[in-house]
Amino acid sequence: MTQRPLILISNDDGITAPGIRALVEAVKHLGEVVVVAPDSPQSAMGHAVTISKPLRLEKTKIYGDIHSYQCSGTPADCVKIAVDKVLHRKPDLLLSGINHGSNSSINILYSGTMSAAMEGAIEGIPAAGFSLCDFAYEADFTLAAKIAASVAKNILSSGLPPGVLLNVNIPKVSEDIFMGVKVCRQAHAKWEEDFDERNDPNGKKYYWLTGKFVNYDKGNDTDEWALANGYCSIVPVQYDLTAHNAIGFINQWNITHEN
Numbered sequence: 001m002t003q004r005p006l007i008l009i010s011n012d013d014g015i016t017a018p019g020i021r022a023l024v025e026a027v028k029h030l031g032e033v034v035v036v037a038p039d040s041p042q043s044a045m046g047h048a049v050t051i052s053k054p055l056r057l058e059k060t061k062i063y064g065d066i067h068s069y070q071c072s073g074t075p076a077d078c079v080k081i082a083v084d085k086v087l088h089r090k091p092d093l094l095l096s097g098i099n100h101g102s103n104s105s106i107n108i109l110y111s112g113t114m115s116a117a118m119e120g121a122i123e124g125i126p127a128a129g130f131s132l133c134d135f136a137y138e139a140d141f142t143l144a145a146k147i148a149a150s151v152a153k154n155i156l157s158s159g160l161p162p163g164v165l166l167n168v169n170i171p172k173v174s175e176d177i178f179m180g181v182k183v184c185r186q187a188h189a190k191w192e193e194d195f196d197e198r199n200d201p202n203g204k205k206y207y208w209l210t211g212k213f214v215n216y217d218k219g220n221d222t223d224e225w226a227l228a229n230g231y232c233s234i235v236p237v238q239y240d241l242t243a244h245n246a247i248g249f250i251n252q253w254n255i256t257h258e259n
Helices: 018-030 075-086 105-109 112-122 142-158 223-228 244-251
Strands: 006-010 032-038 057-060 067-071 093-100 127-132 164-170 180-183 189-199 205-215 231-238
Touching: 006 018, 006 075, 018 032, 018 093, 018 142, 032 075, 057 075, 067 075, 075 112, 093 112, 093 142, 105 189, 112 127, 112 164, 127 142, 142 164, 164 223, 223 231
Parallel strands: 006 032, 006 093, 032 067, 093 127, 127 164, 180 231
Antiparallel strands: 057 067, 164 231, 189 205
């Protein structure tokens, strides 16, 4: 008898977030689903892991008959502990999300959603992270869930190249004006940050991070362009950060140990 695919699901918004519930419902027919997610929101945690305090892992009944656990750690912690302590075998697929808010462009570096997926890829598990460009708690995940199910089905059928995972962002549009899916490159965009200086009741200064997101990339093949024009963007990314095209350049330097 052939085993059903084992699908690990995590996120960064926390195990009770509407987005992860939508993802669970969207893919539970594709295999055996196990949920291991943070017990509280962990947005913008990046690939942080917990090393200075113990992790807590508690089984829950949030998703009924689906095995689910809440973890006191980060999204990366959740994947690590799931692989080592929860699952009886290596997952066939890891899905993260569906995040409340975009993780396009440079946001992937800060994203806990994508770090959970990245940890899966590091472990050799085909992985994808999903984000809906809507921060509202009451966001409509219908379209995002359908796309997630389709992407998951394709990964289970065709796999992914070694070391590659998918960053999938879904625009905030109704299905009747949705333009479709585009496989894109990551746009050159970043946050122009400002730290608002304030004083607490004791007269001591503190700072509150503010800023705006600026897209410097005018190409029509980027994730930012796709999302702005009503498309879902899929960007294949990798955890190998080597700038291979710079190796020859650096090798021309004369680096010595002498002053």
